[in-house]
Amino acid sequence: MPIEFDKKELVKYPFLKEAHSLVSQKAYSLTNLLELESGRRLAQKARDRIKAALNMDYVFDNVTGASGEIPEHEILSYAIARMIVSCMNERPVIDKLCRYESERAAYFLQREEPEKKEYIARSLGINLRSGEMKVNEYVELVRDLHDSKWQLVNRDVNAGNVAVSRDEAEELLKERIRSMLHSQLPLPVPEEIKEKFKPLSEEVSAVYKERVMEQFGEVDEGAFPPCMKAIISSVTDGTNIPHTARFSLTAFMHTIGMDITGIVGVFTRAPDFNADMTMYQVDHISGGGGTEYTPPQCVTMKTYGLCCQDAICKSKKIQHPLSYYKYKKKVTGNNAAGASSRSASAPSVQSPSAHSAPSSSAHPKSDRIGARIDAKERERAAKNAKD
Numbered sequence: 001m002p003i004e005f006d007k008k009e010l011v012k013y014p015f016l017k018e019a020h021s022l023v024s025q026k027a028y029s030l031t032n033l034l035e036l037e038s039g040r041r042l043a044q045k046a047r048d049r050i051k052a053a054l055n056m057d058y059v060f061d062n063v064t065g066a067s068g069e070i071p072e073h074e075i076l077s078y079a080i081a082r083m084i085v086s087c088m089n090e091r092p093v094i095d096k097l098c099r100y101e102s103e104r105a106a107y108f109l110q111r112e113e114p115e116k117k118e119y120i121a122r123s124l125g126i127n128l129r130s131g132e133m134k135v136n137e138y139v140e141l142v143r144d145l146h147d148s149k150w151q152l153v154n155r156d157v158n159a160g161n162v163a164v165s166r167d168e169a170e171e172l173l174k175e176r177i178r179s180m181l182h183s184q185l186p187l188p189v190p191e192e193i194k195e196k197f198k199p200l201s202e203e204v205s206a207v208y209k210e211r212v213m214e215q216f217g218e219v220d221e222g223a224f225p226p227c228m229k230a231i232i233s234s235v236t237d238g239t240n241i242p243h244t245a246r247f248s249l250t251a252f253m254h255t256i257g258m259d260i261t262g263i264v265g266v267f268t269r270a271p272d273f274n275a276d277m278t279m280y281q282v283d284h285i286s287g288g289g290g291t292e293y294t295p296p297q298c299v300t301m302k303t304y305g306l307c308c309q310d311a312i313c314k315s316k317k318i319q320h321p322l323s324y325y326k327y328k329k330k331v332t333g334n335n336a337a338g339a340s341s342r343s344a345s346a347p348s349v350q351s352p353s354a355h356s357a358p359s360s361s362a363h364p365k366s367d368r369i370g371a372r373i374d375a376k377e378r379e380r381a382a383k384n385a386k387d
């Protein structure tokens, strides 16, 4: 029997082709729509959708038309939100919107009739019933999932298929929705429409920058957790660091608001620094490959062999390197409240010498980072002077 969705159901899954057909039938012209009061309200609704995404406000129990909303308008607000983030050219905002939409869909899928859930999964290439997935499809799907349970080495593989339980398949469905939405953005937006969205996209951009500043304040390398300091130390020493270390450090620096130039600047401390390769890797991890990454949590860092706990990690039972950083900034007084109004996209990173007197609670290996970096820099400066 064919699966059918009514209008209110399509509000829950606006990315389905059926939802697209519903609003296409109405032949809305976006330019005309935005001239109308109702269109302006729709654009504001779309803006609020993005703000909810930036605030990670994952509350979805009142969005299915029950409050008198017209289903087509709900679906259009999804489409307009995608256009607004496409105008902004801020990858983290795109990423947050895609996460929000996938969380939203997952919320409704949890409460969905099994046949409809399976239909949606099938339309996205996932069979919820089979209990397995072809290796190549699985690897592609978990590419951006860093929990060790998804690593192929930790899976049962048989005759080219990976065993996947029903619950796991549903988790992977959420990831498929996120990556599918991400692969579609940014959309090409005509200049005329960009101009109309400009006030809204500027408003959202300001909110995004505020959130980064609120969360992390000014970048302070002295407050980095010992694991990240130890990786920087290895980079500076010229030790060949594993991909997991490079990934973790880059994702960490990106998440706390460092721009690509600042991140690459840290890697220039390596004696064998390769500009092109580093630029490519950093850009990819920072979202250039279509996905913005966040650093692994402590439990994953431990499995990578990158954890080197200090007294703060132990006494505060730190679970995530970002929590360490926030805590350390707070106790050293350099938190968001005291941060300047500098843009989060162009933070100043303390020079290595600025933390030559690290906290006594730092990991012993990390304690020596400042001094080692200073020595390297002095060496380089002397070499440059000779040249």
Ligand code: SF4
Pocket: 225, 226, 227, 228, 297, 298, 299, 301, 302, 306, 307, 308, 309, 310, 313, 318, 319, 320, 321, 324
């Ligand atoms: S406990 Fe966490 S923050 Fe501390 S060193 Fe280990 S991974 Fe880093």
